[in-house]
Amino acid sequence: MVTTILLLAIQTLNAQPGRFGLPACDAPDQQLATRTAFTLCHSNTHKAPLWTAYQLTSEMLDAPSAPRQHFRHDPELASSAADVDYRNSGFHRSHLVPALDLASSPAALRESYYLSNTVPQLPELNMSAWRRIENDIRKLAAQSDVLYILTGALFDCGNIQHIGPNQIAVPCATFKVLLSTKGDTRSAYAVILANEPAATRQTVSIREVEQRARLDFFSALPTPEQDILESTTTSLRPQRK
Secondary structure, three states: OHHHHHHHHHHHHOOOOOOOOOOOOOOOOEEEOOOOOOOEEEOOOOOEEEEEEEEEEOOHHOOOOOOOOOOOOOOOOHHHHHHHOOOOOOOOOEEEOOHHOOOOHHHHHOOOOOOOOEEEOOOHHHHHHHHHHHHHHHHHOOOEEEEEEEEEEEOOOOOOEOOOOOOOEEOOOOEEEEEEEEEEEEEEEEEEOOOOOOOOOOEEEEHHHHHHHHHOOOOOOOOHHHHHHHHOOOOOOOOOO
């Protein structure tokens, strides 16, 4: 019964992924893909995702731990990475949408392991700083009615590294952009994590992410509210009650 309720919650949320507006994904080399519980924009040039969007509620956090699965090529995106691209590369397959957040749906969990939902990230970051960011997001979701999460990769460095036979681009950094709703109150958060040894999260405004990623987030919000939310810098770490 609980599983059924969670599945219905995911389906309902996925029906309104653009409630506050999604970034554009209409360039000639970009493909928009809709999954069971998230949406992604894939770059055929970088052969990697540019951004993903999904929604997380406290009910979805009640799911059991996510059984680990094998990463696989995305059958719907020809330019998606293959597992061979990561072998001996020195990089981890870093989820943009975490598998644990989708554990309540077998289909969504399986899709989270498509390599179109991953980018090359240094192992020390994927296993520490990035994981702590994901954990803090789950804590924030537990205090929200709905948490809207956009995760993406930044390719604005001078020389982009590539890995594997298919030449998958290694991002300079990854980001999280969040909009929390609680009753009539909305709060915004943004963090950037450089893809460099010993990097730590950088708390930034959404405006800064927009400038680096050349994207427009939450464009459906009223302009005055959007200006306030996107110019504010707020720590992601939830306050202790």
